[in-house]
Amino acid sequence: MAAGGAIDTKAQAPRESQREEPLAWRLDRIPVQVWIVGFVLLIMPLVANNFWLFQVFGWTFILGMIALSLMFLAGYGGMVSLIQMTVAGIAGYMVAILGTSGMAQISLGLPFWVYIPAAIIVAAAFGTLVGALAVRTEGIYTIMITLAVAAAFFYFSRQNYEIFNGYSGFNLVLPPRLFGVDWRQPVAFYYLSLGCAVLCYCAVLYVSRSPFGLALQATRDGPRRMAALGYDVTAIRIAAYTFASVIAAIGGILLVWQNAQISPGTVGIPAVIDILVIAVVGGMRRPIGPFIGALIYVLLRTFSPDVLTGFGLSGERFKTLIGLGFLAIVFFSPDGVLGLWDRWKERRRRRADPLRQGGRS
Known part of the structure; x- marks a missing residue:
């Protein structure tokens, strides 16, 4: 009976935490830095030109969402998946095939309220199917399986002309004109991509704190123990792939x-x-990380060719700078830019502690 009582107590704990969970989302608990960043992003169209809004920030939000889906799998689930860009591409292809494009003989011309959900569902189903295969492996084998699937889809789409139009693909794939707004205009697209990025970011935060997210993190840390407790470890991991695929699909449609x-x-x-x-x-480790990485990548991708050309080098070598930056960050901080930030804050805290102790004495 004592053991049973202990189990009942643990079973009640999640319910109590769920009652307290909404407190974490109260507006007065949001850090000041978040309010400042949010305000800056909202007024960005007042101070930035169309190039920065559309090409830099729009692309940053899109790549950040796709990388966020990878971060969810790797950070919370311990599964490094290389199919996230493939899932995003499938969603993009479905928008072109089911909607309208310059290839009228292939595109079906369905209304947007049909092809957008259908694109997300097809991409999520593909990600779920690949996830069902990948979760039965670990480590390098998971990476290799997902990489093999990504390579297979690349060659299939390039060689298939009946559905994917082969090497040429689809052009003139434009967003629907909803509410009389041309959503491909720089300001409109900036707010569209920003809104989707915020929704995906909040969704990952919410799911990570939900019972499913906690179970996923526990599965990452101790899969055998979770299985011994009666959890279906395989189902939890496959569900994580489904959720991550939805986020990647949204990024693919915007892309x-x-x-x-x-x-x-x-x-x-x-x-x-x-x-x-x-x-x-x-x-x-944190959902904001992919967006920071995406901003760094977009800035390097956009401006490094001009810098290299100024030094008399070929602008095509911009990936050399990206690779060197990647190696430097990983070498000094395996946790990325956020890890460097945490180490800097920790150093400041250590320097401040002796002063505080001296003040108390």
Whole structure:
């Protein structure tokens, strides 16, 4: 009976924590830094030109969402997946195939309220299916399986002309004109991508604190113990792939709208590796990390060719700078930029402690 009582007490604990959970989302508990960043992002169109709004920040939010899906799997689930860009590409392809594009003979021309949910569902189903295969492996084998699937889809989309239009892909894939707004205009697209990024970020935060998210993190730390407690470890991991695939699909839809086209190069191996680099550089421990990594990547990708050209080097070598930056960050901080920030704060705290102790004495 004593053991049974202990089990009942533990069973009641999650209910009590769930009652307290909404307190964490109260407005007065949001840090001041978050309010400042949110205010700056809201007024950004007043101070930034169209290039920065559309190309820099829009692209940052999109890549950040796709990398966020990888961070959710790797950070909370301990599963490094390399299919997130592939999932995003499938969602983009479904928008082009089911909606309208310059390839009228292939695109079906369905209304947006049909093809957008359908694109997310198809991409999430693909991610779930691959996840069901990948979760039965660990470590390097998970990476290799997901990389093999990503490479297979790249070659399939490049060689298939009946559905994916082969090497050329689709052009003139534009967002629907909803509420009389052209959502591909820089300011409109900036707020659209910003809104989607905030929703995905909040969704990851909420899920990470939910019973499912806590079970996923416990599965990451002790899968055998969770299985011994009666949890279906495989089902939890597959569900994580489904949730992450939905986030990646949203990023993929925005990506095809931003570029107004999609081709096999969008889901190529370099793009797949870029998402991994973005997630690692930003940091895998917190959801804000992928967006920081995406901003660093976009800035380097956008401006490093001009810098290299100024030094008489080929602008095509911009990936050398990205690679060197990646190596430097990983070498000095395995937790990415956020790890460097935490170490800097820890040093400040240690320097301040002796002064405080001296003041008390």
